[in-house]
Amino acid sequence: MENRNQTLELLVSKVKEKKLQNGLTVLFYPYKREDVVTVKLCVKVGSAYEKESEAGITHLIEHMIFKGTETKKPEDIVGVIEALGGYMNAFTSYDYTCYYVAGPSTVAEKALDILSDVVFHPYFDPLELEREKEVVIEEMKMRLDNPFVVLFENLMKASYKKYPYRRPIIGYENTVKSFKREDLLNFLNHFYTPKNMILIVVGNLEENKLFSLINKYFSFLPKRKLKKVIFPKETYTEEPSLIWIERPVKEGYFAFTLPGASFRDEDAPYLDLLSEILGGGESSRLYKRLKRDLNLVKTISASSYTPYGPGLFEIYGTADPQNFKEIIKETLLELEKIKLLGVSSEELNKAKTQILSDFVFSSETSEGLSSTLGSFQLVRGSYKDILWYQKKIETATIEDLIRVSKKYFNPQKLVVSFLSEKKLFDNTELKKIISTFGHNIQLPEIFTLNNNLKVILYPQNDIPSVGVTLAFPGGLRFETKETNGVFQALSLLWTRGTKNYTAEELAEKLESIGTTIKGFTGRNTFGLKMLSLSSKLDESLEYFKEILIYPSFEEKECEKAKPELYSLLLRQQDQPISLAVNEFLKVLFPDHPYGLNSAGSLEFYQKFTCEDLKTIYKKFVRPERGVLVITGNFELTSVKEKIKNLFNDWKSETQETILEEPEPIFPKNLFTRIEKETFQTQILLGFQTPGLNAKEKVALEILNSALSGQNGRLFRILRDEKSLAYSVTSFLIFYPKKSAFVLYIGCSPKKEKSAITGFWEILEEIKTHGLLPEEIERAKNRLIGSLKLELQSNLSISEEMAINEVLGLGWNYSLLYENLVKSVTDEDIKNLIETFFKRENAVLFILGKNENRNHK
Known part of the structure; x- marks a missing residue:
């Protein structure tokens, strides 16, 4: 944990914070990893600051910001950034709105120029406004075709009784249509003030030159009076509440909420630990119980939503609708166990490792760093609170988690939301369930092992993490209509148990050291990839070898995995664009692997056995066909010896010839x-x-x-x-x-x-x-x-x-x-x-x- 602590302390110590005379706060992080920059200008106003009649105006302003200023035409904004090799975008949340540019470091001055102009001098052309309102309404319609979006918007409305988080950020069609140019200008004049903003720059830039540019573009800004908004006190629901959305979907979707904490509260880090323990991975409590033991769900996760205002504790996933009642019961049982018995020290330490590791991994990219600095500065008031968060996580005790779980895990305040084809029970039944409930760049070293496995070692010794990828030719292009989905199944089940470890044991061991190992597959390749902390690389490579060479592919695991594979297809059918792309490729590449569904086929998933996976594994997972790449913070000589010791004796189990796919024919139907x-x-x-x-x-x-x-x-x-x-x-x-x-x-x-x-x-x-x-x-x-x-x-x-x-x-x-x-x-x-x-x-x-x- 020492490397991680030093990384976060070093990160915070490198940030340069300045406040301009007009009140604008500037954060600069000298990012040396690559010649890139992210410039982000955030306004502390989001949809939560709107009145009911203003619903969606913050989001619409975000759209319109790109449509021209008093001196710039629309094509002089995004187009100029893209012409320099960068990209420009924005997002609106409940609590703040951010406009940002990312690209090569050379884009920095133009980014500052354009962001200053578009945010402080937007023109809001009436004709452009009418067009963009139509675009936003189209966005609303697009969202209606996404089951999870529909589910969560309805869930937010039910979970918050008074707080404006209950409204969708995008607003409503009638409010968006009603907005005039003067409405946007009036709202902007109330909130788009320098002292209500933060400018974050993470990039490979010289500090004095940067701040000279910031003074040039951000010192002389319009003077506006910030409007004060008084938010209502949130009470949450007083009794269990059920929301059921009936839609002609193939999959069943569920989401539960309980009251949570603001990120400004001292409890927020503890709720993050609880969400990790309950639903943060394949060794989490909910996954092991509801998926592994009972097979009630296809997917399940937990997260703690900790915004500026009152938060939520969320549990969500996919399942067959007939299991929804049992899912409620078993989920509440797991929450109750923590309230009564707490968690094990192993679970707590694993959760700490996972959460703090995320800070290390996110600090690799300029955008990741800007997001981390921005969220702490905007919500807690200072980026330095990264160290507060770190200390809270590191010093958290089992007693802390018991206390917080008792405070927030109240079944009487549970909101349950389902989306499926038919409603199966009502709110009365929900209450009954609860009432009866239980009481620096270096050239890579390339070499080939005795078994012809090509190895590429590429040290990057600035961040204490290591990425490992072992790739083979494979994937969709080597499938047939009869075997469509075999590589999806292989990549999913590859890590579900080995000769020496069960799936549960393997997940437990990996997550306890902050390591992730996953199978992957695509249209042209497949393989294994791993993300590890540098300090855990030796241990992680041992597990990597175990998974690579000794997968068990047990039939019971195949049966448990089938619902997850079905879910890939069902979710695809619920997403019109995914369905459309899939059907289009069938037409474009008739009777050819290129036209097969990248998510697989129901016919194959219904009939395959683990013997099929063992066959495809023996045929395709062969050292002479593989390329192993290791990138990150490691000592070259020792890792080279480690790789030789681990993999030199790995031999192919077959010499069967693998034929490439044929040349596609011309489409039959135009x-x-x-x-x-x-x-x-x-x-x-x-x-x-x-x-x-x-x-x-x-x-x-x-x-x-x-x-x-x-x-x-x-x-x-x-x-x-x-x-x-x-x-x-x-x-x-x-x-x-x-x-x-x-x-x-x-x-x-x-x-x-x-x-x-x-x-x-x-x-x-x-x-x-x-x-x-x-x-x-x-x-x-x-x-x-x-x-x-x-x-x-x-x-x-x-x-x-x-x-x-x-x-x-x-x-x-x-x-x-x-x-x-x-x-x-x-x-x-x-x-x-x-x-x-x-x-x-x-x-x-x-x-x-x-x-x-x-x-x-």
């Missing part, structure tokens, strides 16, 4: 519609394009980057100019032989024709005239900036290197990527469009209501 009752129609227009090993790969990525993003053509034209949707973008799905280039929009059924027409108008314009030079430049900078941001954590670096090596791109592909991107010419883009984006090669797919069906 237009497909699937009718489904949804609030939004999902439209996908796509093409078969060259695969990830083709020379056109980077050009395809540049085209995609130019079309997508907040200043991409799709967003600017179809959303900003035509207000057709909240969500519109393009995306690429890469396979070795082919890729899928897809344009996507989710819109109201009545906007379907306009959306499709809009797609074709954009494509025809690009085919005729190509992309503008500035669009190509912006797209290139976006790709380069995004990669830098992605590769900040040790685990993400190890994954990137291992997968690129397995796929034939080379372990150093990310190091070469910037030059590859910059070498693509305007002519390359034009040739790409002319060759692969022909109308006769386009596949159109629509999921949703057919508004024209009754008018034929």
Whole structure:
């Protein structure tokens, strides 16, 4: 724990805090890990500060901030940031609103310039406002198609009786439609004052130069009088309350709340410990009891919501609806056990390790650091309270947890929320259940073991964590219609027991040292990945070997895992966009592995046994096919010897030849519609394009980057100019032989024709005239900036290197990527469009209501 303590103390000691004469608080952290920066300007006003008639105005202002200032047009805001390789975004919470820019360090001055202008001098053009209100309403409709969003919005309304957290942050359709320009300006003038804001900068910047720039852009700001808001005292419910949402869904969803604490309260850290012990992992109490022992749930988790105001203790998951009653009983029983008997010292120490480890892992990235500093400064009043939190966690006792559980775990204040196809019982039954209830950069060292396992060791000795990835060729492209889902099952069950440990024992041991080991699978690769503290690496590698070489794949574990695999499919069916993408790929890649469902198939999950997994494991998990990458804080020589000792004797159990997937054929159907009752129609227009090993790969990525993003053509034209949707973008799905280039929009059924027409108008314009030079430049900078941001954590670096090596791109592909991107010419883009984006090669797919069906 000593390394962790020193890391947090060093983190806090490096922060530079200054307050400008106008009251603006500035926090700067000199981030040296990578040449990146995150600039975040937060206002201490969120939806909780709104009156009922103002519901959603904070969120709408957040949207409108990007739509121009007194001196800048919309394209001079996000577009300028993206052109420099960064990205700009914002979010609204109940308690505060943040606007931020992340990207290469060179974006810092422009970020400060633009953030200062957009936040303090927004124009709120009336025409743009009317358009954006339509976009927000589309966002509301999109949220209605997400079961968990619907569940939690209803749950918040029921859990809070008086406090404004009961209202959705996005507001209501009638209130959003009613807002005028003067309403937004009036609200902004009341709260957007310097002394009500915090500017956080985490980046590789020179301090004096930075503060000179901050003074330049933030010293001369409008003077406004801060409005004081008096919040009501929250009483919570006085008796058990049931909310049941009936929806035509395939899965059952549940969520429970109990009163919780504000993050300003001394109890908040203890509730975090309780949530970790109850539902923070596979050795947690709720998971072991409700999932492992009783198999009542498919997934279950717990969390402590500790905002500025009154908080909640939350438990949520998925299950078959017929189990809902028993889930309530067993959950309450686990809460009662803690109140009466407390927790074990092992559970407490494990929870402390998990929670404090999160601070270490989050400090790897500039965005993670800015979020941590911001949340403490905004909610508790000082980033230095990170050390308060650390001390509270470290010194917490079993008696502290018993006291806090007795204070907050009152069944009479329980709010239960279900979402399923049919309501199975009412509030009276809930009350009955409760009343009867129980009483610095270094080149990697690369070598190959005797068994031909390739090993890449890449020390990064600034953060005391280590990321490990072992990747193999595999995944969806090696599946058939009959075996669709086998790699999902393999990756899930791989860590569920070994020759020497049961699944429970393994989870217990790993979580007690703050280590995570998980199987992963994708469309092209699969394998194992691990995140460990440096001090625990030797021990963690022993468990990694145990899981890799000696998995047990017991039949009882297969049966227990099947509901989780079913849940992947059921949740997919409940998400129109996921369903649409899945069905679209079937059409684009007919009778081919590329068209299979990445979540697997019900037919396979129903019939497979662990013998099937043992067979696929023996065939694909072979040292000569693998690449092991270790990145992070470790001593090179000792780890190299450790790896040799652990894995030199690992041998393949078979020499069976593995055939690659065939070349995909051309799509049979160019237009497909699937009718489904949804609030939004999902439209996908796509093409078969060259695969990830083709020379056109980077050009395809540049085209995609130019079309997508907040200043991409799709967003600017179809959303900003035509207000057709909240969500519109393009995306690429890469396979070795082919890729899928897809344009996507989710819109109201009545906007379907306009959306499709809009797609074709954009494509025809690009085919005729190509992309503008500035669009190509912006797209290139976006790709380069995004990669830098992605590769900040040790685990993400190890994954990137291992997968690129397995796929034939080379372990150093990310190091070469910037030059590859910059070498693509305007002519390359034009040739790409002319060759692969022909109308006769386009596949159109629509999921949703057919508004024209009754008018034929």
